Amino acid sequence: MLHAAGLFRKKGYAATTMRDIAREVGVEAASLYNHISSKQLILKELLLEIAQLFTEGMEAIKAEEMPSLKRMEALISLHVDITVSHTDAISLLPNEWVHLEEPALKAYLKLRDAYEKEFRAVLDIAIKEGQLEKLDPDIAVFSILSTLRWLYSWYSKYKDKDVEVLKMELIQALLYGISR
Amino acid sequence: MLHAAGLFRKKGYAATTMRDIAREVGVEAASLYNHISSKQLILKELLLEIAQLFTEGMEAIKAEEMPSLKRMEALISLHVDITVSHTDAISLLPNEWVHLEEPALKAYLKLRDAYEKEFRAVLDIAIKEGQLEKLDPDIAVFSILSTLRWLYSWYSKYKDKDVEVLKMELIQALLYGISR
DNA sequence: TCTTTAAACTAACAATTGTTAGTTTTAAAC
DNA sequence: GTTTAAAACTAACAATTGTTAGTTTAAAGA
Numbered sequence: 508m509l510h511a512a513g514l515f516r517k518k519g520y521a522a523t524t525m526r527d528i529a530r531e532v533g534v535e536a537a538s539l540y541n542h543i544s545s546k547q548l549i550l551k552e553l554l555l556e557i558a559q560l561f562t563e564g565m566e567a568i569k570a571e572e573m574p575s576l577k578r579m580e581a582l583i584s585l586h587v588d589i590t591v592s593h594t595d596a597i598s599l600l601p602n603e604w605v606h607l608e609e610p611a612l613k614a615y616l617k618l619r620d621a622y623e624k625e626f627r628a629v630l631d632i633a634i635k636e637g638q639l640e641k642l643d644p645d646i647a648v649f650s651i652l653s654t655l656r657w658l659y660s661w662y663s664k665y666k667d668k669d670v671e672v673l674k675m676e677l678i679q680a681l682l683y684g685i686s687r
Numbered sequence: 688m689l690h691a692a693g694l695f696r697k698k699g700y701a702a703t704t705m706r707d708i709a710r711e712v713g714v715e716a717a718s719l720y721n722h723i724s725s726k727q728l729i730l731k732e733l734l735l736e737i738a739q740l741f742t743e744g745m746e747a748i749k750a751e752e753m754p755s756l757k758r759m760e761a762l763i764s765l766h767v768d769i770t771v772s773h774t775d776a777i778s779l780l781p782n783e784w785v786h787l788e789e790p791a792l793k794a795y796l797k798l799r800d801a802y803e804k805e806f807r808a809v810l811d812i813a814i815k816e817g818q819l820e821k822l823d824p825d826i827a828v829f830s831i832l833s834t835l836r837w838l839y840s841w842y843s844k845y846k847d848k849d850v851e852v853l854k855m856e857l858i859q860a861l862l863y864g865i866s867r
Numbered sequence: 868t869c870t871t872t873a874a875a876c877t878a879a880c881a882a883t884t885g886t887t888a889g890t891t892t893t894a895a896a897c
Numbered sequence: 898g899t900t901t902a903a904a905a906c907t908a909a910c911a912a913t914t915g916t917t918a919g920t921t922t923a924a925a926g927a
Binding site: 534535537538541542 | 903904905906907908
């Protein structure tokens with residue numbers, strides 16, 4: 508599973524063969540089927556696991572009582588935590604989900620869209636409360652999420668970076684950089 | 688070529704077959720070979736054309752005399768212009784370049800790395816001149832480029848948006864949002 | 868109208884794909 | 898030491914892949 512994630516990241520789902528994965532594991536391709544029932548299922552489990560982590564993280568943050576700006580900070584922390592702990596798998600979110608087949612595709616998109624909607628809701632409140640510069644919320648949410656989505660590739664080059672420092676710097680750049 | 692770009696974007700290079708492209712064009716797969724000599728060459732031409740556009744744009748901006756902050760603005764405009772005029776092809780830059788074979792791969796990476804280096808140099812000067820908040824330049828360049836890279840997917844949802852307005856908003860969010 | 872050239876077609880190829888069937892090995896439980 | 902179950906193996910399959918060869922059609926120039 509971890510081997511597959513690394514290969515999917517490096518070559519993409521479609522270009523990764525079961526024989527590639529098997530070679531990485533040190534086994535013949537057919538032997539993989541004693542452990543998983545299809546290539547497609549590997550992708551599904553990887554993507555839905557990450558999506559689940561985000562969904563649960565969002566639930567926890569919504570449940571806790573705090574100012575909306577602190578909520579934004581918590582969301583950024585959440586992205587950093589998942590990126591650090593699941594670097595390969597999270598790299599599949601931006602693009603490889605297109606290879607999901609139904610019904611997994613619908614399930615994944617449902618989680619993703621719900622997450623984005625809630626992310627945006629938190630940002631909207633922060634803007635409405637006047638805690639962030641008055642700028643197009645569309646642009647703001649897109650800009651912040653772009654950076655957080657791409658974080659995995661940046662993090663791979665700075666693996667020794669302290670995670671808490673990274674969180675602070677991102678919070679600074681993405682939130683307080685544009686706060687008044 | 689444009690058909691191929693659209694399919695590569697939607698399904699990825701590896702998962703797009705020559706028969707897919709042919710169907711889109713309204714022709715049999717073998718007929719494509721009267722016009723291009725291989726699938727790989729389509730990818731190479733698409734990616735290197737975009738890389739060339741960025742390289743030339745950077746050249747032009749470097750050649751002109753202006754304050755470093757205006758230079759950053761010009762770079763953002765460049766990204767927006769290329770994104771708007773080549774939305775499908777630019778979507779291949781973040782991931783699909785991994786399917787380039789040598790020697791095209793080296794050529795592409797050379798252009799990309801040179802561009803990023805020069806982008807970073809412009810930002811460094813702006814920071815050194817005290818025109819931008821004092822923050823980790825690594826994070827700043829990563830954050831700005833992430834947003835600009837993902838712009839194509841955002842733009843696809845807001846195709847009717849005025850391009851000049853979009854440029855201004857992005858400049859505001861990415862630069863003056865963090866200026867002092 | 869005839870010739871020529873570009874571009875379409877059909878048919879097929881060799882290689883690679885995900886996956887299955889059937890068999891042998893490994894290793895833990897008794 | 899035997900039994901049992903998990904997990905490896907070899908061999909093969911049907912489908913799909915990029916691409917080539919050879920042929921027919923379309924269209925433009927003479």
